[in-house]
Amino acid sequence: MRHRRRPGGRSRVRLQRKVAIVSGGGTGIGAATARRFAQEGAQVVVSGRREGPLRSVAEEISGVAVPGDAADPVDVAELIGVTLDSFGRLDVVIANAAVALGGAAGDVSDESWKRTLDVNVTAPFLLARAALPSLKEHGNGAIVLVSSVSGLVSSSGSAAYATSKTALLGLMRSLVVDYGPHGVRTNAVCPGWVVTPLGDESMDELAAARGISRGDAYLLATAHVPVRRPATAEEIAACCLFLASDDASIVNGATLVADGGQMVVDVASLAFDDSNN
Numbered sequence: 001m002r003h004r005r006r007p008g009g010r011s012r013v014r015l016q017r018k019v020a021i022v023s024g025g026g027t028g029i030g031a032a033t034a035r036r037f038a039q040e041g042a043q044v045v046v047s048g049r050r051e052g053p054l055r056s057v058a059e060e061i062s063g064v065a066v067p068g069d070a071a072d073p074v075d076v077a078e079l080i081g082v083t084l085d086s087f088g089r090l091d092v093v094i095a096n097a098a099v100a101l102g103g104a105a106g107d108v109s110d111e112s113w114k115r116t117l118d119v120n121v122t123a124p125f126l127l128a129r130a131a132l133p134s135l136k137e138h139g140n141g142a143i144v145l146v147s148s149v150s151g152l153v154s155s156s157g158s159a160a161y162a163t164s165k166t167a168l169l170g171l172m173r174s175l176v177v178d179y180g181p182h183g184v185r186t187n188a189v190c191p192g193w194v195v196t197p198l199g200d201e202s203m204d205e206l207a208a209a210r211g212i213s214r215g216d217a218y219l220l221a222t223a224h225v226p227v228r229r230p231a232t233a234e235e236i237a238a239c240c241l242f243l244a245s246d247d248a249s250i251v252n253g254a255t256l257v258a259d260g261g262q263m264v265v266d267v268a269s270l271a272f273d274d275s276n277n
Contacts (some may be wrong), residue, residue, distance in 0.1 A: 014245040016041035019087040021079065023070050023127060024097030026053030028196030029146060032233035033094055033240045035061055040241060045083045048097060070097040070123035073130075080130045090134035092244045095124035096146040100198055105159040113160045120164035125171055128186075132179060139183030142244045145172050146236075147188045149259050165190075169255060176253035185252040187243040192259030193221050193230035224270060226261030 020037050024030035025046025031053070034044045038061035048054050051067040058065035066082050068075030083090050099119045101112040124145055135141025150158060151165035168188065175186035193199055195218065203217035210217065218230050239258050242248050257263055 013041035014241065014247065015092070018042045018091040018244075019045070019083065019089050020092035020094065020244065021045045021047065021083055021090065021127070021131065022094040022096060023047045023123070024146075025065075026050050026057055028198060029191070029194060029233045029236045029240075030094070030096040031057050032237040033096065034063065036234065036237040036241050037092075037244070038063060040245070042092070043087050045079070045086070047079050070127065071118040073126055076123075076126045076130050079127070080134070084134065089138065090131055091138065091141060093127060093131045093135065093141075093143045094146065094240055094244065095127050095143065096240075097123055098146070098198070100158075100161050100202070102157045102161070103159060104157050107157075108159050116160035116164050117167075120161070121167045121171065124168060128171070128175060132184065135184045136179065136182045140246075141179075141184040142248075143172075143175060143184065143186040144240050144243045145169075145186070145188045146240070147172075147190045147255070149190050149192050149257065149263060151188075151190055152255075152257070152263060172255075173253060180252050185243075185248070187248070187251055187254045187256065189236060189239045189243065190255055190257045190259065191231055191236050191239075192225065192262045193218065194233060194236055195230050196233050199230065222260065222262075224262075224265055224267070225259065226265065229260065231258060231260065 015037055020042045022030050022034045025034045026048045034046050034057055037044050044061055044063040045066060046054050046057050046063060047066045054065040054067055064086050066079045097119060099116055101116050103112055128143055145168050147168045148165040150162045151169045154162040172186050172188045203214045207214050207217040222230050236258055239256050
């Protein structure tokens with residue numbers, strides 16, 4: 001296993017002797033985070049609904065896979081139990097599991113609304129609540145909630161998703177106030193477009209509508225983002241690593257926007273920008 005090295009060849013392993021749970025750990029940001037954490041010395045438990053990808057990631061990183069529904073309190077309790085039985089402690093929680101079901105407020109179905117809120121809000125809450133006793137035990141716990149720029153702004157047809165990702169930031173603030181005094185830091189990451197299976201689904205819809213490739217759809221979706229490209233899952237994993245590590249020991253209650261500059265663009269001025277003509 002290769003680690004990043006300081007000048008002079010000394011290994012710097014930021015999560016040595018740490019135990020981490022990564023929900024939604026079978027693909028995308030979750031899988032990339034699990035791999036990066038393992039590279040940094042952590043023992044990693046991955047959870048999610050799809051057993052095949054979870055087992056694959058766990059085998060690759062010598063971790064533990066715990067299939068289950070993140071929105072089911074029984075499955076969450078089992079996840080915490082397996083983690084403690086396997087490693088005897090828990091230091092870091094990455095709440096990453098998510099769904100993106102579309103629909104404007106007047107169109108979204110009751111089922112889509114409920115499922116989105118269950119997975120994107122209730123599941124992180126259940127995981128944090130179940131993990132808190134263990135995170136408090138050593139006085140140096142860390143929770144990272146993977147939200148989205150949709151927690152700060154909204155696209156069209158995204159009533160449930162935007163609501164859920166905004167609510168996740170409220171949950172983060174509550175955890176900060178109540179459990180910061182107990183040695184548990186909580187922060188959020190808000191990615192823009194990321195090349196993941198979930199992102200691919202949206203890009204495939206855009207590609208079909210415009211008669212272009214998936215790759216060109218990503219470029220079109222990020223045409224006004226200053227870096228002119230989507231993020232990789234590994235880039236978001238690096239953000240999660242920073243917030244989970246002792247490098248961020250004073251960072252608590254932060255919303256780390258990882259969107260290539262999307263949120264600072266004045267959309268009303270784009271018509272006057274020669275670079276976009």
